[in-house]
Amino acid sequence: MPITVQQLLQILPNAGQVAGVFVPVLNAAMSRYQIIGLKRVAAFIAQVGHESSQLMHLVESLSYSADALRKTWPSRFDMELASATARKPEQIANIAYGNRMGNSTPGDGWKYRGRGLIQITGKNNYRACGEALGLDLIAQPELLEKPQHACMSAAWFWATNGLNTLADAGKFEAITQRINGGQNGSADRQALYARALKVLA
Template sequence: MSIASQQLLQILPNAGQVAGVFVPVLNTAMSRYQIAGTKRIAAFVAQVGHESGHLVRLVENLNYSADALRKTWPSRFNAELATTVARKPEQIANIAYGNRMGNTAPGDGWKYRGRGLIQITGKDNYRACDEALGLDLTAQPELLEKPQHACMSAAWFWATNGLNTLADAGKFDAITQRINGGQTGAADRQALYARALKVLA
């Protein structure tokens, strides 16, 4: 089972012109990582659709206000720091992701910010993805901004984290938890999932 352009557009209407670009590479990635059948494909498309703003954003948007910084990373941004760096994406990335996830050098937080359809983040994750896909992502992290690598990295992450099993069991909230580390955007993810299940049925 694969997904057709019109189905993808029914699920992710804001994808517009990029839907045609993504259909073949999504199908290739899903096939490689056994994301097959209605339940798995619906869950995968809903999650990557949410994470990428309907396949439009392949790089994490870190243009946060001071309030949003404190809500998103309360342990990393106190009121003063949040006010100082608000709306400065590069500084935000280096503080939010610095000295964790394998980011050890100055500037690694920005260099290895979220990319791809599931927003691979942190040098350790880039390295693991790199090894699985045979790309040189540690040297060229922007490769994950290309549709074929954006899709393949998402399918790799999905399979590596056991998300096919959760999709088979209908445990959509548990999938969100593994991808997001919380339930951010849960309502939108659920709505996309419900639509995907209908379209693919």
């Protein structure tokens, strides 16, 4: 059951003109990774819709205030560091993501920050995703900002993390947990999910 432009816009009205660009590549990605049937498609569209601000952002901005830094990464940013780096995305990325997820070289945190519809983050994840999609994402991480690769990487992440099974069981919060590591934005995700179920039914 491929999704239409009209359906996508009913679920993600802010997508506007990019909806037409995304529909064919979303359908191709969902088909390749068995994201089929009402429950899977609705959960997938809701989650990628939230993660990408309704398809408007394919790369993590990281322009955090000091307060937001302390809330998001309490173990990485103390009061002083948060104040010193607030609204400096490159420095924030290198502190938040440095020396983990395979990021071993200075600058890797920024180079391998979240990209695609489900924010693939960290050199290890870029490598695994690139191998699955036949792309050299280590040399060209920005490929995940192109709509077809943004969709395919999200569907790859979805399938690799067993999210079809959770979607079939209606375990939407567990999907959020696996994508986000917490329940950030859960009200928006739930609202998009409810709308997607209604539109696609």
